[in-house]
Amino acid sequence: MLLPKERIFYLLDAYVSRRATPAEEDELMEWMLKAGEDAELKDFVLDVWNQQHAAQRLSATDWDSIFDRVLKERKNEPQPARIRKMRSFRIAAAAAAIAAVLTVVLMGYYFSFTRDSAVAVIQPPVEDIIAPSENKAVLTLADGTRIELGSADTGTIAMQDGVTILKQPNGSVVYAGSVGKTVGYNTFGVPRGSKPLSIVLADGTRVWLNVGSSLTYPTAFTGKERKVSITGEAYFEVAHNAAMPFKVQHNDVIVSVLGTHFNVNTYEDETAERITLLEGSVLVSKKNASKLLQPGQQASVNHDEVGEIKVSSGVDLDEVMAWKEGKFRFGESMDIGTIMRQISRWYDVQVEYKAVVNQRFLGAISKDVNLSQVLKILEATGGVQFSMQGNKIVVMPGPNQASPSL
Numbered sequence: 001m002l003l004p005k006e007r008i009f010y011l012l013d014a015y016v017s018r019r020a021t022p023a024e025e026d027e028l029m030e031w032m033l034k035a036g037e038d039a040e041l042k043d044f045v046l047d048v049w050n051q052q053h054a055a056q057r058l059s060a061t062d063w064d065s066i067f068d069r070v071l072k073e074r075k076n077e078p079q080p081a082r083i084r085k086m087r088s089f090r091i092a093a094a095a096a097a098i099a100a101v102l103t104v105v106l107m108g109y110y111f112s113f114t115r116d117s118a119v120a121v122i123q124p125p126v127e128d129i130i131a132p133s134e135n136k137a138v139l140t141l142a143d144g145t146r147i148e149l150g151s152a153d154t155g156t157i158a159m160q161d162g163v164t165i166l167k168q169p170n171g172s173v174v175y176a177g178s179v180g181k182t183v184g185y186n187t188f189g190v191p192r193g194s195k196p197l198s199i200v201l202a203d204g205t206r207v208w209l210n211v212g213s214s215l216t217y218p219t220a221f222t223g224k225e226r227k228v229s230i231t232g233e234a235y236f237e238v239a240h241n242a243a244m245p246f247k248v249q250h251n252d253v254i255v256s257v258l259g260t261h262f263n264v265n266t267y268e269d270e271t272a273e274r275i276t277l278l279e280g281s282v283l284v285s286k287k288n289a290s291k292l293l294q295p296g297q298q299a300s301v302n303h304d305e306v307g308e309i310k311v312s313s314g315v316d317l318d319e320v321m322a323w324k325e326g327k328f329r330f331g332e333s334m335d336i337g338t339i340m341r342q343i344s345r346w347y348d349v350q351v352e353y354k355a356v357v358n359q360r361f362l363g364a365i366s367k368d369v370n371l372s373q374v375l376k377i378l379e380a381t382g383g384v385q386f387s388m389q390g391n392k393i394v395v396m397p398g399p400n401q402a403s404p405s406l
Helices: 005-016 022-033 039-052 060-075 088-104 336-347 371-379
Strands: 110-112 119-121 138-140 146-148 155-160 163-167 173-177 185-190 197-200 206-209 213-218 226-231 233-237 246-250 253-257 261-265 272-279 282-286 289-293 298-302 309-312 327-335 350-353 360-366 384-389 392-397
Touching: 185 206, 206 213, 213 233, 233 246, 253 261, 253 272, 272 282, 282 298, 289 298, 289 309, 327 336, 336 350, 336 371, 336 392, 360 371, 371 384
Parallel strands: 173 197, 226 246, 350 392
Antiparallel strands: 110 119, 138 146, 138 185, 155 163, 163 173, 185 213, 197 206, 206 233, 213 226, 233 261, 246 253, 253 282, 261 272, 272 298, 282 289, 298 309, 327 360, 384 392
């Protein structure tokens, strides 16, 4: 239902001041139901709103603090079985959802209430960073030519050694054609603050690159193997070729396959390199050590010189592949460091810690929202709080956690 902003303001004011008629309450509830995406969260939001916010005056301060107040009050009351089953992170997301529904439509507007003619001015946040909305990937050819794919036209963008390099309408890059007398090496890079992008190599292998990642590969594959090198994170769907194994290398770690689907995370700021197999089989090697993975398993290889390879089974594949689906997804015990590294790469921001934060997180957040919304949802757990200072996020313990200083 599309409502004028004046009507929305009236309905909200009438509802919280108990002046709304049943018809007006129905109109407001219908608008709220159409304003979100998650049905369970919307039910919870409506339940919280009905129980907690009758007879309260609206003001600029109220709108800004709804998020914190809803969560605090809700924690002190018995909750029905359906809500008790929702984990704390889901409850936090619900609180953030109502804050978003109620504040987004008000930002930048002046509104007044008839009871005492008081006027409240809602200003947009002075510090916020929007989610990446464009492709900033760069293709570097063998001769050093750099092609910024975001501004390149669809169609042929380069010719190399008898191979045509095409940009697809969706922004992805495809190599096509037969190899000439020489083979050059190209580098495909997706910087921080960009949207991920895919590339189809000359053998038909498709690779998706996460932000802050790069792939170096030949324009065509010749010889006894197909070999590429990676920095950062990528997901591979390798074209089968039993006569020419496909190898992915980062430093001294090599992943060998014939044809399979797997994810490789080699970010230097992570605690280890992680290779996760979704389909087929891969051999992970480092120096004299090697492990063969089965679907659903993950190999962890420390960045140090030790060649130990640890294999875990029953890996949460949805969590591993969330980046490709446009989500932040946090598993049963996701720590704040891992989360902030993902946020740092996606929004291209710096992170500073003022103290140790021991809070663990569970849930999922769309990557399409602004940075402030992501931080707001995390803060709702009570275990962490943030301060945005330009391009830097300062991380501090929340009110529900006492932590020693770093």
